[in-house]
Amino acid sequence: MSIADNWLAVKQRVAESAARAGRDPSTVTIIAVTKYVTAEQMNEALRAGVTDVGENRVQDALGKFPALEGKVVKHLIGSLQTNKVKPVITEFDLIHSVDRSELVAELQKQAAKLQRKVSFLIQLNISGEITKHGLPPQGLPELLQRIQDCPNLIPCGLMTMAPFSDNPETARPVFRELTDIYKEAAVRYHLGETWRYLSMGMSQDFEVAVEEGANFIRVGTAIFK
Numbered sequence: 001m002s003i004a005d006n007w008l009a010v011k012q013r014v015a016e017s018a019a020r021a022g023r024d025p026s027t028v029t030i031i032a033v034t035k036y037v038t039a040e041q042m043n044e045a046l047r048a049g050v051t052d053v054g055e056n057r058v059q060d061a062l063g064k065f066p067a068l069e070g071k072v073v074k075h076l077i078g079s080l081q082t083n084k085v086k087p088v089i090t091e092f093d094l095i096h097s098v099d100r101s102e103l104v105a106e107l108q109k110q111a112a113k114l115q116r117k118v119s120f121l122i123q124l125n126i127s128g129e130i131t132k133h134g135l136p137p138q139g140l141p142e143l144l145q146r147i148q149d150c151p152n153l154i155p156c157g158l159m160t161m162a163p164f165s166d167n168p169e170t171a172r173p174v175f176r177e178l179t180d181i182y183k184e185a186a187v188r189y190h191l192g193e194t195w196r197y198l199s200m201g202m203s204q205d206f207e208v209a210v211e212e213g214a215n216f217i218r219v220g221t222a223i224f225k
């Protein structure tokens with residue numbers, strides 16, 4: 001199957017999952033995760049209708065972006081080192097992986113210097129797997145407090161990765177918990193209308209994520225296999 005065929009198949013599966021949950025499929029944005037593919041394959045995906053791409057490694061991504069044809073929304077989905085903050089602010093549209101206070105401090109510092117507002121998601125580690133990046137949920141109140149003191153930072157929601165499993169149902173309680181935390185935080189911290197994204201679900205489990213309320217899903221293998 002071509003990238004275009006895969007893309008249509010993923011879109012169809014998103015539409016079916018949204019229908020099962022009584023959701024409008026247009027509220028779910030599919031981020032094509034392009035970490036393993038070339039700029040040429042990315043362009044093929046853009047021609048097929050992809051609007052958003054997700055990259056893990058800043059350096060790899062910066063090498064490919066200049067070759068992209070046409071407009072695309074760029075997401076950083078991999079962990080972010082503080083020394084890469086500046087190019088990320090200028091080259092990416094949304095960061096999904098803010099998970100610690102040193103990173104918040106550096107984002108604020110560089111955003112102020114660049115006179116930019118920076119939109120980002122906070123990555124939570126719901127499953128407690130030690131191999132995963134992300135803040136434990138108990139750390140969220142303190143991190144949000146720090147962010148509220150940063151005039152250039154706009155927290156826009158939450159991201160998580162479910163534990164790897166062959167059974168997508170394993171991810172459901174993780175996604176459900178992220179959705180609960182997301183809704184609760186909106187009320188408790190008066191996060192307003194900029195708090196609007198839930199990034200969860202990958203090739204293995206995006207249908208479950210859509211059923212549980214994701215509005216960003218991050219899909220690599222199912223599109224580029």
Ligand SMILES: *Cc1c(COP(=O)(O)O)cnc(C)c1O
Nearest residue numbers: 033077202203204218219220221
């Ligand atoms: C690689 C990656 C994905 C996509 O994974 P697939 O299983 O290829 O769909 C999604 N999110 C993050 C954070 C990733 O690193």
